[in-house]
Amino acid sequence: MKIIIMGCGRVGAHLAKMLDADGHSVTILDVDPYSFRRLSPDFKGTALVGNGIDEAALKRAGIEEADAFVSVTQGDNRNVMAAQIARHIFNVPKVLCRLYDPLRQEMYSTLGLDAFTPTTVIAEILKEKLES
């Protein structure tokens, strides 16, 4: 699969490494070239400086041929906007988007976007640990 990841933070870089190791063709996008230090040295994919909410940057990343798009930057609004561009402008078959705000996640899920929130998941894990 050809996969585009927006945001080379801890999650983005880790996901890129795993997908790359599995043989997928990965392009990772970030506005800050310094963030690419997080990529493992044997990463065979493409690291591209660019803003994922800019259609021109997404085209450079090859979104027109992409099978999947994942947005995992620090900003919920950026993630959800990029995901909607991927979905509605470029018709990418699989689009995933991380949102820290559970209320926003709920809203965009009802709008048909594949949005997930780590917030409630982590809170539940912590609660379980505390009570055990």
Added chain:
Amino acid sequence: MYIIVVGGGRVGYYLTRALLDEGHEVLMVEKSATVCEIINEELGSVCHRGDGCEVATMAEIGTERADMLVAVTGDDEDNLVSCQVAKHKFNVPRTIARIGNPQNEVLFKKLGIDVTISSTNLILENIEAEVPTHPLTHLLNLEDKGLELVEVRIPPDSPTVGKAVDELSLPPDSVLSLIIHKERKPVVPTSSTVIEAEDQIIALTTPESEKELRAALRGAEKEPPAAA
């Protein structure tokens, strides 16, 4: 009308002031406590501190009874989400977003934002209109029909000078609406109207055919050499 303004920057500030002067009920939403304080001191209690993209904040300020929401922060993504929250969570009838990247106009429309205002495009349109040699000026967009009204000026050395309208190879979706000959009355062109040097031509076209129309009226312009 109850109008919510999201973003307390310069645009938000002057917009709020103007809307208040017109007698509307206006509430501004701004993240920064300092900015909020200054605005409240100046305009009375019109600024609510909070995130205009957060459902909880928007519920607090009675967004469900708002007639309009205008998102004018400096970030397109924040304006988009703010408008979407207003539309889908609170059924606000009219949402307006300020955009910086003109390309976002298409996306925002597709996602149900009623109106987008791009300062970049507004300035561009003014520059086009000011520069008399500009080959093609946008006059009006008829967005729901996908058409636009443009003005094309015919340079004296254009190969089309002296040709009749039916000798031109116009794109099929473009119509010449009006020809303004130099220092004469405008005419509605027929197939036999002859193009003269320095004519101003008002035409209806689509964004896709713009280039072709320009070439048909002004002769093919030299393409810059393709990058190797």
